[in-house]
Amino acid sequence: MTERQVAWGILGPGTIANNFAVGLAQTPAAKLLAAGGRTPDRLAAFGERNGVERLYGSYEALVADPDLDVIYVATPHSFHLAHGLLAIEAGKGLMVEKPAGLGARDVEMLVEAARKADVFFMEAYKCRSHPQTVRLVELVREGVIGKLTRIEAKNGGFKERDPSSRLFDPALGGGGILDIGCYPVTTVRLIAGAAQGLPYAEPVALEASGEIGPTGVDEIAEAELDFGDGLTASIACALRRQMEDTLVLTGTKGTIRLPVPWRPGRNAGPSDASIVIETEEGTREEWLRDPRQLFAFEAEAATNAILAGLKTAPWPALSGEESILNARVIDRWREGMGLPVLASALTA
Incomplete structure (x- = not known):
């Protein structure tokens, strides 16, 4: 007897969608059945590269496919709300690439829509599904380095300023915070929670600083977070x-360092990762090895959850409630830099 596979559709066949398609191919219980896009050449190339059976020239046609269980939305940030709602209103489960929206309002609308429709919802933070994240939380809870007092998380690099790029376009949700700063946000919240015996924790105070470029997006962003009880964090992108x-x-009693915290095996496996632990007893390095590519872990988590009849993937993946709280911290970071809290259009 053939075991049931979860049928996936991908909305927006861009770069990250190709990465996710590889992860799906490494997930036995998942099948990439369909993809939808508005650029025929790109859609055809995506279909050929990933062996997609059904290609749709509109997003509406994609979500209307009756054989699909769940849609992965991989369009630019500013379209996540509209395209996510499109999938939900068609009765499909939704995995939406991070950030789920331009601000907490967007995320609240998606989570509430999924709840009302009784469909699966997950925001795709791939680092939260990698095994090194689970192990890191275990080490904190075990008290391997004593009481946690400080977390430092950075994610960034130098790019040429290109006003035509979505990264430098405020209307498309450009800027470092929404694109890559969200990884430090979700991770320090997770770790602070582990230190407090909780799934996650919220900062009681946040002070932001950085530089806003001539196109109106944050080009460099930093923040100091206070989680109370002597625990602080610095984040930067x-x-x-x-x-x-x-x-x-x-x-x-020591330190823990992740040399590759955000994207081990992003484009191809293996997704091996190490955790370096330094205490008064010396330094040791733990390796977590897996031949798969990074996106396979979130694909597997979502697929197994759907097969089990769940409406969200199990922790440490984000629940809908946590996605909202995470977005509120991101809003606070942006507001602290003098940037507006954004809201997406309902159609795209």
Whole structure:
């Protein structure tokens, strides 16, 4: 007897959609059945590269396919709300690439729509589904470095300023915070929660600083977060400054460092990752090895959840409630820099 596979559709056949398609191909219980796009040549190339059976020239036609269980939305940030609602209103489950919306209002609307429609919802933070994240939380909860006092998380690099790029276009949700700063946000919230015996925690205070470029997006962004009980965190991201991708935890008895915290095996496997632990007993390195590509972990988490009849993927993936809270912290970071809190159009 053939086991049931979850039938996936991909909305928006761009670069990250190709990465996710590879992850789906490495998930036995998943099948990439269909894709939809508005650029015929790009859609055809995507279909050929990933062996997609059904190609639709409109998003409406894609979500109307009766054989699909779930849609992965991989369009630019400013379209996530409209395209996510399109999938939900068609009765499909939704995995939406991070950030789920331009602001917390967008995310609230998606989560509430999914709840009312009784369909699956997941915001795709791939680092939250990688095994190193689970192991990191275990180490914090075990008190390996004593009481946690400080978290430092950076994610960035230098890019040429290109006003035609979505990264430098405020109307498309450009800027470092929404594109890559959201990884440090979701991760420090997770770790702070682990230190407090919770699934996640919210900062009681946040102070932001950085540089806004001539196109109106944050090109360099930093923030100091206070989680109370002696635990603080610094987060940073950049589009126009070279930064070492860093995640360092400091406790009363040592430190934990992730050399590749955000994207191990992003484009191809293996997605091997190491955790470096330094205490008074010395330094040791733990390796977590897996031949698969990074996106396979979130694809597997979502697929298994859908097969189990769940409406969200199990922790440490974000629940709908946590996606809202995470977006509120991102809003606070942007507001602290003098940037507007954004809301997406309902149609795109």
